[in-house]
Each structure stands twice: as structure tokens, then as C-alpha cells.
Amino acid sequence: xxxxxxxxxxxxxxxxxxxxxxxxxxxxxxxxxxxxxxxxxxxxxxxxxxxxxxxxxxxxxxxxxxxxxxxxxxxxxxxxxxxxxxxxxxxxxxxxxxxxxxxxxxxxxxxxxxxxxxxxxxxxxxxxxxxxxxxxxxxxxxxxxxxxxxxxxxxxxxxxxxxxxxxxxxxxxxxxxxxxxxxxxxxxxxxxxxxxxxxxxxxxxxxxxxxxxxxxxxxxxxxxxx
Numbered sequence: 001x002x003x004x005x006x007x008x009x010x011x012x013x014x015x016x017x018x019x020x021x022x023x024x025x026x027x028x029x030x031x032x033x034x035x036x037x038x039x040x041x042x043x044x045x046x047x048x049x050x051x052x053x054x055x056x057x058x059x060x061x062x063x064x065x066x067x068x069x070x071x072x073x074x075x076x077x078x079x080x081x082x083x084x085x086x087x088x089x090x091x092x093x094x095x096x097x098x099x100x101x102x103x104x105x106x107x108x109x110x111x112x113x114x115x116x117x118x119x120x121x122x123x124x125x126x127x128x129x130x131x132x133x134x135x136x137x138x139x140x141x142x143x144x145x146x147x148x149x150x151x152x153x154x155x156x157x158x159x160x161x162x163x164x165x166x167x168x169x170x171x172x173x174x175x176x177x178x179x180x181x182x183x184x185x186x187x188x189x190x191x192x193x194x195x196x197x198x199x200x201x202x203x204x205x206x207x208x209x210x211x212x213x214x215x216x217x218x219x220x221x222x223x224x225x226x
Contacts, residue, residue: 003046006167007081009187011044013194015173021190025182028160031175034114038102038125038132042171043112045083047162050074051149052088052096052117052142070148071101077152080109083168087155088117094145095138099124106130114170116158133170 010018015030023029050071074084084105088096097113099121105113112131113119119134120141154163160177162168167178167187178186203213 003165004081006183006187007045009191010167010169010178011042013169013187013190014042015169015171015176017190017194017197018169018176018178018186019174020193021186022176022178024189025186027179027182027186028177031114031116031158031160031177033135033158034116034133034170034175035135036131036170036172037119037122037134037137039129040126041131042169043083043114043131043133044169045081045111045167047085047164047166047168047177048074048078048082048110048151049153049155049157049162049164050084050086050151051153051155052086052091052146053149055144055147069101070142070146071097071151072104073148074151075101075104075108075110078105078108078110080111082110083170084110084113085155085157085162085168086113086115086117087157087162088115088146090135090158091117091146092136092138094118094140094142095120096142096146097132097134098142102130102132103128112170114157114168114175131170133175 019030086096096115096117097119102125106128115134118136118138119132120138122137125132152164162177165180169176200213
């Protein structure tokens, strides 16, 4: 219930406010280079991690072991309030996510997917209503080019450490990750920042000059001690 409450609070924010709050707490503030490429809505939830790699660098499965496609175990284990985080190591030569996975994710109620690299079948993801954030699109399959190294383990995602259960928010501004140990403090700071900026926006709408509204208090916004 506590985690669900944190996810609900996260959904009420945007990545800019959260990035400013992470900055204030001395944490990595944002992941750049990822764009919304499917359903045009934010994704927010607990991180379910997947690490991909090249086949040559991953030990072959034991003889007789069941074969499964990358990310399928993570999707089957996830549900509402989860975001699949695919550490595809920035690769652009093949997709780290595809259409059948998108359909399965929507059936499971997964809130969205972020990929450190490219994805494919994005029109299909949009048609089923799944937000997919990635660095770009490709038609090239992962088959024979990428394999799952592990899932449900800490990963590095575009230079930012992400552990299962961390909070992830993706929107038009980018992608942010809140370490679970800092979730309450970062969300509280982000909520204060968002409220302050909403008051500033109202002041601008009321006709106050922007030079007055965005004075010293704006420059010191994330430095204020609460």
C-alpha cells in the first residue's frame, strides 16, 4: 500500500519537477535521449529491470533448458503500477522491445516501457495503448542479435543505476529514476517544487512581469532548505 501511494504521487508530477528534486538530493537527475514513440501518455511505476547483451557474451543455456524470448519473464511477472526498464546498452543495431511484448504488457496492465536503445513495432504499441520510450525506432529484430542476460536484477541504464522497485517516470520531458530508498524525500521535494511553479504560473497568468516572477526565488528554488 505504501508503494502504491508513492506511485500515485509520482503520477501527479512531471519529470522536470522530479529531476529538480533529484538534483537537490544529489542524485542522478535525468536520463537524456529517450523519446515517447508509441502511446502519447506518461508512464509511471516501479521498475522491473531487464538486461540485454550480445549472444557471444552470454553463456549458452543448459541442454534441454526451455527457450524463451527476451523480456517475456519480466512481463509475465509484472502488472499494474510497473514499468519495464530494458537496459539495451544504447544499441541501435537491433530492437530491444517489440510488438508482441507490447500486447502482452497491456494485457498484464503494465504502465509502460523504457528502453536504453531502439525498439520496433511502435505503431502496434500505440494501437494497444502502451507508452514506449526509447532512443529511436528500427525494423531489425533482436533474434540472433540480442539475448537476455538477466531480469529482476540491478542494471545500469544509460549510465544511471536502476534497481527493481525504484520509481520510474517517463513523459515528454524525458525519463527520471528515483531510488527506492530516497522515494519519500524526493517526492516531497518534487511536490513542493511543482506547487511553487504552479503559483508562479498563476502569477504570470494574472499579468505579473516574468522578470518579477522568475526572480531570485526561482534561481534558488532547488537550493531552498525545507
